[in-house]
Amino acid sequence: MGGIRPEERQKRRPDHLSPENPWRFNFLRYEQERPGKAAGLTENMVSLFINAMEANRSSQQGTNEAYWQNSVRQLLRNTIDLLKIAGRTVSLPDIYKVIGTAPQSTEQAREKT
Numbered sequence: 001m002g003g004i005r006p007e008e009r010q011k012r013r014p015d016h017l018s019p020e021n022p023w024r025f026n027f028l029r030y031e032q033e034r035p036g037k038a039a040g041l042t043e044n045m046v047s048l049f050i051n052a053m054e055a056n057r058s059s060q061q062g063t064n065e066a067y068w069q070n071s072v073r074q075l076l077r078n079t080i081d082l083l084k085i086a087g088r089t090v091s092l093p094d095i096y097k098v099i100g101t102a103p104q105s106t107e108q109a110r111e112k113t
Contacts, residue, residue, distance in 0.1 A: 026089075028080075032084070032089065079095050
């Protein structure tokens with residue numbers, strides 16, 4: 001880290017990003033808004049989300065793992081595209097809200113709210 005003193009380097013570490021502290025890093029928003037080629041592409045955001053999920057999951061894998069991974073990718077891809085089309089910043093709470101309030105049947109989808 002070049003000419004940064006060790007005590008200054010320690011201050012700059014992201015140790016403050018933890019569930020016990022109020023600061024958060026919205027990695028999906030960063031990917032959506034960062035500069036550069038391929039920034040904000042839905043497939044990149046889906047891969048980023050999947051990587052974050054896999055880093056937090058146990059090593060046990062079932063026999064249908066590929067099916068469920070593809071299903072999660074498709075659900076995330078559609079949800080992220082929906083949020084982007086609606087002009088929203090992609091965030092975990094918004095992804096959760098879209099998925100959690102989605103119709104669970106054809107009848108629910110046809111109902112007017």
